[in-house]
Each structure stands twice: as C-alpha cells, then as structure tokens.
Amino acid sequence: MGKDYYEILGVPRDASPDEIKKKYRELVMKYHPDLHKNDPEAAKRMAEINEAYEVLSNPEKRAQYDRFGAVGAQGGGRGGFDFRDFGFGGGGDFFDLDDLLRNFGFGGFGFTENRRSTRRESEAPTRGEDIEFPITITFAEAILGTKKEITLSRKEVCPTCHGSGVEPGSGYVTCPTCHGTGILKKVQRTIFGDFITQTTCPTCHGTGRIPKQKCHTCGGSGVVTETKTIEVKIPAGVDTGMRVRIKGQGHAGLHGGPRGDLYLKITVLPDSRFERVGDKLYYTAHITFPEAVLGTKINVPLVEGGYETLRIPPGTQNGAEFHIRGRGAYMVGSRRRGDLVVKIQVDIPTNPSQEEVLLIEKLKEIYDSKKTQ
Numbered sequence: 001m002g003k004d005y006y007e008i009l010g011v012p013r014d015a016s017p018d019e020i021k022k023k024y025r026e027l028v029m030k031y032h033p034d035l036h037k038n039d040p041e042a043a044k045r046m047a048e049i050n051e052a053y054e055v056l057s058n059p060e061k062r063a064q065y066d067r068f069g070a071v072g073a074q075g076g077g078r079g080g081f082d083f084r085d086f087g088f089g090g091g092g093d094f095f096d097l098d099d100l101l102r103n104f105g106f107g108g109f110g111f112t113e114n115r116r117s118t119r120r121e122s123e124a125p126t127r128g129e130d131i132e133f134p135i136t137i138t139f140a141e142a143i144l145g146t147k148k149e150i151t152l153s154r155k156e157v158c159p160t161c162h163g164s165g166v167e168p169g170s171g172y173v174t175c176p177t178c179h180g181t182g183i184l185k186k187v188q189r190t191i192f193g194d195f196i197t198q199t200t201c202p203t204c205h206g207t208g209r210i211p212k213q214k215c216h217t218c219g220g221s222g223v224v225t226e227t228k229t230i231e232v233k234i235p236a237g238v239d240t241g242m243r244v245r246i247k248g249q250g251h252a253g254l255h256g257g258p259r260g261d262l263y264l265k266i267t268v269l270p271d272s273r274f275e276r277v278g279d280k281l282y283y284t285a286h287i288t289f290p291e292a293v294l295g296t297k298i299n300v301p302l303v304e305g306g307y308e309t310l311r312i313p314p315g316t317q318n319g320a321e322f323h324i325r326g327r328g329a330y331m332v333g334s335r336r337r338g339d340l341v342v343k344i345q346v347d348i349p350t351n352p353s354q355e356e357v358l359l360i361e362k363l364k365e366i367y368d369s370k371k372t373q
Contacts, residue, residue: 003048009053126253129155130263133152136267144330152262157252165220166211166214166215166220168215173210174209176210182207236330237279242332244263246264279328280329281339288346293314319345323340323342
C-alpha cells in the first residue's frame with residue numbers, strides 16, 4: 001500500500017461511514033489552512049486529509065482501496081477531492097469556508113450568514129467586561145470578614161445617548177467600508193482551490209451602518225468612564241492570592257446587556273502574633289522554667305481583640321500545645337471556626353543573676369541526689 005488513508009484520518013479500518021465523516025469534520029476544524037495562515041505545511045496537510053476522506057467516504061473507492069491498496073484512474077472513478085460533492089461550489093473553483101463548515105453541521109465558523117443576522121448579533125445585548133481590583137486587608141479582617149469602601153474607574157452607560165453611540169436627533173448611514181453588508185470577504189489561493197473567508201467589518205462592527213454623527217459625550221462608544229465609590233463585602237476566611245467575586249459591579253454592558261463582575265484580588269497583612277494554617281491559628285506563649293514546673297495562668301491574645309485566660313498545668317513540657325476551641329480562622333463559605341493553638345516555649349535564662357545561679361545550683365544538687373538513690 002501507498003498512503004494509509006485510515007491512519008491519515010485516524011480511524012480504524014472497520015470504521016463506519018458516520019465515524020469517518022465525524023473524524024473528518026474534526027480534522028477540518030483543526031487543520032484548515034485558514035486557521036494556520038503562518039504554517040506553510042497546512043495546505044499540504046489538508047489536501048492529504050481531503051484525499052483520504054474522498055476515498056474512504058465513497059463505498060466503491062473504499063472497497064477498491066481495501067482490496068488493492070490504491071484507487072485512481074484504474075479504479076474507474078475520478079480522482080482528487082471535489083467540494084461539489086457536498087452540495088456547493090456551483091461548478092466553479094470557489095468555495096466559502098463558512099459554507100463548508102455549515103454543510104458539516106457546525107453552523108458556520110463565527111462568520112455571518114447575512115447582513116440581517118450580523119446586525120442582530122452585533123447590536124444584541126452584550127455583557128460588560130469584568131474588573132480586577134487589588135485590595136489589602138488586615139489579618140483580623142481576613143479571619144473574621146469585613147466590609148470596605150473602594151474607589152475604582154469603570155465604564156458606565158453614556159447618559160447622553162443611553163448606550164447607542166448616536167448623537168441625539170441624528171441617525172445612521174450605510175457603512176462605507178462594507179457597503180452595508182456588515183462583512184468583509186477575502187480570497188485566499190491554495191493548492192486545492194480558492195478560499196473565501198468572511199470577517200466582521202471593523203468599521204461598523206457588523207451592523208452595516210454607522211452613526212451619522214457620533215455622540216459628543218462618549219464618542220460613539222456608548223459608554224463613559226467614571227470614578228465610583230462602592231461598598232464591598234469580603235467574606236470571613238479569605239487569604240492572600242484569593243479572588244472575591246462581587247457580582248454585577250464590573251463595567252457596564254452594551255445595548256442593554258448586564259454588567260460584568262468585580263473581582264477583588266486579596267492581599268492579607270501579616271500579624272506578628274499569629275500564624276495561620278488552614279482554619280487553625282498558632283500562637284507561641286513564653287513561660288519561665290518555674291512556671292512550667294509549678295503551673296501558671298497566662299493571657300492569650302485573640303485575633304478579634306481582647307484576651308482569653310489559659311491555665312498551664314504543672315509539669316508542662318517545652319513545645320506542648322493547648323487548643324482554645326473556636327478562636328481560630330473561618331474557611332471561606334463555612335460557618336465553623338477552627339481552633340487557636342497555643343504552643344508553649346519554656347525560656348531558659350541567658351544571663352542569670354547570682355541569686356538565680358545559687359538557687360539553680362541548689363536545685364541541681366537535689367536532682368543529683370535523686371540520681372544516686
């Protein structure tokens with residue numbers, strides 16, 4: 001065999017006609033030359049795919065290929081690939097990429113079928129763009145949640161033209177770039193035919209018309225940039241790097257479309273007293289050696305302010321941990337609050353007084369006597 005058409009299409013040798021057609025559709029979408037204009041091999045690759053499909057989609061040619069490993073003049077059928085097999089082309093050499101994809105059931109490739117549908121789509125309500133806004137909050141605000149007032153610049157519907165972009169009392173004229181079609185066509189020559197691609201007109205954005213006079217306030221865009229101060233709610237439990245979505249507080253939409261969303265990018269200031277791990281807060285409490293031996297009570301600071309008294313039992317070892325329930329961090333979206341974990345550090349004197357040295361030596365004598373008993 002020469003070329004392996006089954007391998008080219010990526011289908012098994014017992015593939016059904018529907019499977020072959022489905023795979024070909026996928027390959028057209030993936031490798032069509034118009035989608036890879038900077039790839040000099042794209043047209044050659046697509047021609048090979050077309051050749052394989054032309055054979056395997058024809059029962060007689062496929063049978064001949066399966067039996068002899070080749071088709072062509074000796075097989076009694078016309079060689080090469082003809083887009084007229086799919087019901088368009090009209091005997092000419094031109095075909096439209098959008099028509100090709102639409103005939104395969106893709107409904108076009110983002111191109112418009114006619115000026116009316118283009119105008120409907122381009123003037124349809126369009127959702128506004130989102131805004132990302134950096135915000136810095138304190139450690140306590142992140143743990144407990146807070147409300148903040150922020151000032152930002154965002155697009156608002158033009159108060160003069162109400163979003164139309166047209167000067168009040170003016171009207172529309174036919175777009176001089178596309179002559180009212182809303183689309184621009186481009187012919188591209190390839191080794192297996194001339195392709196006609198369609199793009200939305202950049203002047204009228206597909207409407208086929210432009211304002212006779214643009215709105216003096218917004219310059220025809222339909223929106224104006226304004227500075228707004230709004231109150232936002234930050235939920236409890238956020239942490240640095242998280243984004244909080246504030247629905248409907250982004251840029252204004254076009255043609256009556258909804259607003260975009262506002263995303264707050266969170267940065268949390270550290271608190272030297274606490275370390276956060278998930279929903280737990282860690283606090284290191286320093287006590288003296290006698291306090292560790294005899295026991296004591298300490299005041300543990302709380303992230304929301306104030307203190308909670310914690311009893312340290314006699315004989316507490318260095319590194320011991322005690323949990324204060326429900327005084328840690330929330331997790332976003334949860335009503336449960338974690339624990340505040342108090343880690344004990346027993347401080348050893350680095351420059352003891354003479355009196356402390358005498359007492360420690362006396363204590364050492366007691367320890368030594370216990371060892372000899």
